[in-house]
Amino acid sequence: MEWETVIGLEIHTQLATQSKIFSGASTAYGAEPNTQACAVDLGLPGVLPVLNEDAVRKAVIFGMAIEAHIAPYSIFARKNYFYPDLPKGYQISQMDHPIVGNGHLDIEVDGVTKRIGITRAHLEEDAGKSLHENFHGLTGIDLNRAGTPLLEIVSEPEMSSAKEAVAYMRKLHELVRYLGICDGNMQEGSFRCDANVSVRPKGQKEFGTRAEIKNINSFKFVEKAINHEIERQIELIESGGKVVQETRLYDSVKDETRSMRSKEEANDYRYFPDPDLLPVIIDEEFKAHIKANLPELPHAKKLRFKAHYQLDDESATILTTSRALSDYFEAVHKTSGSEAKLCANWITGDLSAALNKANLDITDSPISHERLAGLLARITDNTISGKIAKQVFEELWQSSATADEIIADKGLKQITDTGAIEAIIDKIIADNQDQVEQYRSGKDKVFAFFVGQVMKEMKGKANPAEVNKILKDKLA
Amino acid sequence: MHTKSLTELSHGLQTGEFSSVELTQAFLTRIKQHQNLNAYITITEELALQSAKAADARIANKKAEALTGIPVAQKDIFCTLDVKTTCGSKMLDNFLAPYNATVIEKFNQAGAVMLGKVNMDEFAMGSSNETSYYGATKNPWNTNKVPGGSSGGSGVAVAARLAAFATGTDTGGSIRQPAALCGITGLKPTYGRVSRYGMIAYASSLDQGGPMTHSAEDAAIVLQTMAGFDSKDSTSVDLPVPDYSANLNQPLTGLKIGLPKEFFSADLNAEMAAKLSEAIDEYRKLGAEIKEVSMPNLKLAIPAYYVIAPAECSANLSRFDGVRFGHRCENPIDLTDLYTRSRGEGFGKEVKRRILMGTYALSTGYYDAYYVKAQKIRRLISDDFKRALTEVDVIMGPVTPTPAFGIGEKMSDPVEMYLSDIYTIAINLAGLPAISIPAGFINEMPIGLQVIGNYFTEAHLLNIAHQFQQVTDWHQQTPKGFE
Numbered sequence: 001m002e003w004e005t006v007i008g009l010e011i012h013t014q015l016a017t018q019s020k021i022f023s024g025a026s027t028a029y030g031a032e033p034n035t036q037a038c039a040v041d042l043g044l045p046g047v048l049p050v051l052n053e054d055a056v057r058k059a060v061i062f063g064m065a066i067e068a069h070i071a072p073y074s075i076f077a078r079k080n081y082f083y084p085d086l087p088k089g090y091q092i093s094q095m096d097h098p099i100v101g102n103g104h105l106d107i108e109v110d111g112v113t114k115r116i117g118i119t120r121a122h123l124e125e126d127a128g129k130s131l132h133e134n135f136h137g138l139t140g141i142d143l144n145r146a147g148t149p150l151l152e153i154v155s156e157p158e159m160s161s162a163k164e165a166v167a168y169m170r171k172l173h174e175l176v177r178y179l180g181i182c183d184g185n186m187q188e189g190s191f192r193c194d195a196n197v198s199v200r201p202k203g204q205k206e207f208g209t210r211a212e213i214k215n216i217n218s219f220k221f222v223e224k225a226i227n228h229e230i231e232r233q234i235e236l237i238e239s240g241g242k243v244v245q246e247t248r249l250y251d252s253v254k255d256e257t258r259s260m261r262s263k264e265e266a267n268d269y270r271y272f273p274d275p276d277l278l279p280v281i282i283d284e285e286f287k288a289h290i291k292a293n294l295p296e297l298p299h300a301k302k303l304r305f306k307a308h309y310q311l312d313d314e315s316a317t318i319l320t321t322s323r324a325l326s327d328y329f330e331a332v333h334k335t336s337g338s339e340a341k342l343c344a345n346w347i348t349g350d351l352s353a354a355l356n357k358a359n360l361d362i363t364d365s366p367i368s369h370e371r372l373a374g375l376l377a378r379i380t381d382n383t384i385s386g387k388i389a390k391q392v393f394e395e396l397w398q399s400s401a402t403a404d405e406i407i408a409d410k411g412l413k414q415i416t417d418t419g420a421i422e423a424i425i426d427k428i429i430a431d432n433q434d435q436v437e438q439y440r441s442g443k444d445k446v447f448a449f450f451v452g453q454v455m456k457e458m459k460g461k462a463n464p465a466e467v468n469k470i471l472k473d474k475l476a
Numbered sequence: 477m478h479t480k481s482l483t484e485l486s487h488g489l490q491t492g493e494f495s496s497v498e499l500t501q502a503f504l505t506r507i508k509q510h511q512n513l514n515a516y517i518t519i520t521e522e523l524a525l526q527s528a529k530a531a532d533a534r535i536a537n538k539k540a541e542a543l544t545g546i547p548v549a550q551k552d553i554f555c556t557l558d559v560k561t562t563c564g565s566k567m568l569d570n571f572l573a574p575y576n577a578t579v580i581e582k583f584n585q586a587g588a589v590m591l592g593k594v595n596m597d598e599f600a601m602g603s604s605n606e607t608s609y610y611g612a613t614k615n616p617w618n619t620n621k622v623p624g625g626s627s628g629g630s631g632v633a634v635a636a637r638l639a640a641f642a643t644g645t646d647t648g649g650s651i652r653q654p655a656a657l658c659g660i661t662g663l664k665p666t667y668g669r670v671s672r673y674g675m676i677a678y679a680s681s682l683d684q685g686g687p688m689t690h691s692a693e694d695a696a697i698v699l700q701t702m703a704g705f706d707s708k709d710s711t712s713v714d715l716p717v718p719d720y721s722a723n724l725n726q727p728l729t730g731l732k733i734g735l736p737k738e739f740f741s742a743d744l745n746a747e748m749a750a751k752l753s754e755a756i757d758e759y760r761k762l763g764a765e766i767k768e769v770s771m772p773n774l775k776l777a778i779p780a781y782y783v784i785a786p787a788e789c790s791a792n793l794s795r796f797d798g799v800r801f802g803h804r805c806e807n808p809i810d811l812t813d814l815y816t817r818s819r820g821e822g823f824g825k826e827v828k829r830r831i832l833m834g835t836y837a838l839s840t841g842y843y844d845a846y847y848v849k850a851q852k853i854r855r856l857i858s859d860d861f862k863r864a865l866t867e868v869d870v871i872m873g874p875v876t877p878t879p880a881f882g883i884g885e886k887m888s889d890p891v892e893m894y895l896s897d898i899y900t901i902a903i904n905l906a907g908l909p910a911i912s913i914p915a916g917f918i919n920e921m922p923i924g925l926q927v928i929g930n931y932f933t934e935a936h937l938l939n940i941a942h943q944f945q946q947v948t949d950w951h952q953q954t955p956k957g958f959e
Contacts, residue, residue, distance in 0.1 A: 045573070046554075
């Protein structure tokens with residue numbers, strides 16, 4: 001039998017606000033346990049939540065970026081369950097009236113664009129953390145994370161492969177960072193994913209029974225976990241079994257999912273409107289202000305890069321994967337006065353390779369956009385050749401000198417004096433008569449030999465265009 | 477000293493007739509003499525004398541405010557920094573809040589002297605003060621009778637002159653009912669008028685703090701300190717606080733009083749009806765016009781309340797889990813054991829009953845039938861009041877069906893107990909302000925008259941209550957042995 005897969009994702013993004021969603025405590029990651037939890041975060045008797053306006057603003061920014069309906073009236077609800085790292089015994093979340101309604105995100109897989117619906121995105125508070133290590137069999141509770149604002153983004157069940165799910169997740173990851181609403185740090189849990197997976201015979205309309213895989217925190221694991229789960233479900237059905245609705249955990253070490261709790265064991269969360277908080281009213285003025293300040297989105301930017309800078313699709317795609325990278329590109333282009341293509345090639349080529357090797361992000365690049373622009377300007381005005389430029393690039397990476405300083409220091413300035421080049425070429429032709437014969441008898445490849453000899457003689461500083469031109473003349 | 481009004485006390489302090497230390501000492505002595513009433517859970521003698529000394533210095537520097545140096549009894553539901561806050565529960569028998577409730581902070585700023593924390597029904601759930609972990613509080617008019625609840629300790633502290641005034645909180649009648657049964661004045665302000673920050677939540681959409689005093693004149697002074705917007709409470713309302721004492725003497729000529737026929741039906745106890753009728757006659761004499769109004773949905777108030785309040789409390793009380801504060805069972809074997817025994821041991825019967833009712837009402841499959849329906853009824857009741865209050869200025873009625881009942885009399889029948897709030901609960905559902913004022917005695921036990929006004933008309937209610945107190949002396953009666 002042929003099977004098809006249905007996947008929906010729920011992604012929790014921590015919003016990059018200074019303080020928590022309902023208290024004034026800091027949201028900074030990595031502090032000593034329980035040093036960033038105030039009375040409100042601890043759920044002490046008598047305390048009350050006060051909504052952080054910045055969290056609302058960031059949720060609305062997201063909603064606008066996915067062209068979603070922004071609810072003029074949304075309310076917070078209590079989601080009730082007991083857990084030691086949930087201080088109040090309920091999580092303040094949104095149920096019936098989420099702040100962000102229907103929207104969408106376009107993904108691209110194998111050159112095909114697909115539109116994935118986003119059902120809703122709602123605001124809620126994060127829980128704390130239970131720590132099971134180093135407590136001699138007891139459990140430690142760290143409430144620093146409790147109350148960190150989350151935007152839970154729920155997709156329609158419209159992805160049909162792990163590959164699409166990963167493409168969606170990457171696209172969303174790129175978007176929230178672009179918008180500056182989430183730092184996207186997956187190791188620190190700023191961007192977390194739950195996947196709902198089901199299979200059905202190809203062509204069947206009804207959905208199969210789904211399993212929810214919880215807390216998968218890397219792109220690689222999402223792909224593996226989903227593929228594993230698809231396999232498990234198909235095997236199960238084909239061997240006469242039935243998929244049960246349940247929550248499963250992905251074990252990245254064993255590369256398998258295992259049951260956490262069944263539908264019967266699931267909590268009845270007893271949602272009801274939180275009487276401590278007023279409805280959130282979003283008026284046109286608030287929306288207009290956000291709209292006016294919305295950054296250019298990745299897709300629009302890519303189209304602009306192609307049209308305005310005449311970049312090919314691949315370069316435009318790479319350069320617009322992050323706001324920092326595209327900003328870097330535009331700064332280099334503007335400062336260097338070089339062709340956009342040259343800037344793009346250096347950034348997506350040598351610079352990206354070096355950054356990858358050093359495991360650095362563009363924002364931590366040892367070569368600032370001014371210094372790279374200084375190098376490209378010298379290529380453009382023919383001061384140095386592309387080959388010498390690679391040498392200068394190495395120096396830029398190692399030192400803090402400018403390209404001009406390095407070129408002057410090492411005497412790398414390109415020789416464009418045709419007289420000097422001609423003299424060298426004459427000498428090489430005289431010394432290599434055999435090769436001259438070969439070339440003249442039609443072996444074009446030998447041309448490269450002459451170029452190599454000239455460059456070797458001139459320590460790479462000869463202007464390659466001049467060398468080619470003179471060589472061609474003399475060998476003709 | 478202990479019989480003086482707040483204005484007289486303030487005058488006495490500022491003219492040097494007596495010091496705050498002397499006044500505080502006098503009240504502390506009385507508290508100790510009358511410990512059998514079980515009004516106080518915690519007496520903060522040392523702290524009180526320190527505050528009194530500071531108040532005396534402030535008075536000497538001519539920086540005194542209306543309440544500077546005046547001793548107050550705080551309901552043990554308001555969190556107090558480094559002073560035990562129990563909420564009447566074993567669950568919080570060991571709880572020291574690391575912060576002050578906004579209301580406590582405001583009294584501290586005003587220079588009031590806290591004598592201690594007074595008894596209450598556990599987590600404010602009760603109408604007789606019998607659900608307190610610290611034992612029942614006794615009514616000074618007859619120590620075999622309940623003082624009402626949940627602010628029963630506050631009612632007794634004021635009635636027995638164990639404090640110059642007290643604070644209370646009112647979720648379904650918890651200020652007005654004990655005020656009526658103890659023969660004092662109690663005001664439940666409009667929802668949102670007094671900050672709930674630091675006031676341990678029972679039912680968040682209904683809870684409201686307010687003054688419990690000898691007179692409307694005193695209540696105006698106390699509310700002045702308590703009221704106001706608080707950025708820490710999202711449900712507090714950002715409206716200016718009027719001068720509550722300014723219009724107390726306004727004549728009532730032309731005042732339109734509405735009497736809901738549903739309040740004065742055949743169900744109302746005949747003696748109660750007669751007493752209320754006399755009180756309303758006083759208003760007639762003061763120039764008011766009396767009119768019958770109808771609020772057909774009032775009869776639904778109790779069932780709606782007993783869905784909404786337990787639903788909210790079932791979530792509000794989840795934080796008492798033995799993990800971070802409060803009672804924790806000994807040697808829990810696992811997480812479930814920690815939860816079940818800590819909560820099982822820490823909460824009393826009535827609290828458990830309401831948590832269970834609320835949990836049930838919010839459960840999948842019951843939510844629409846109970847919680848959603850109750851919210852609809854709540855809206856209907858609010859609409860009834862709004863409509864009636866376009867026809868009349870205020871609504872009057874009983875506070876309680878009967879005077880104080882006997883200790884133990886209703887503890888075995890929760891529904892009977894719930895019905896003792898039948899005249900007060902609807903006002904909380906609507907979020908309106910209402911005041912209970914002494915209106916006479918039945919079998920030597922005090923009863924109250926309730927005056928209900930439109931939103932944020934506390935000043936008018938105080939004026940209406942004060943005018944009544946100018947022509948009656950019910951509020952000046954003192955129980956025997958407590959003169």
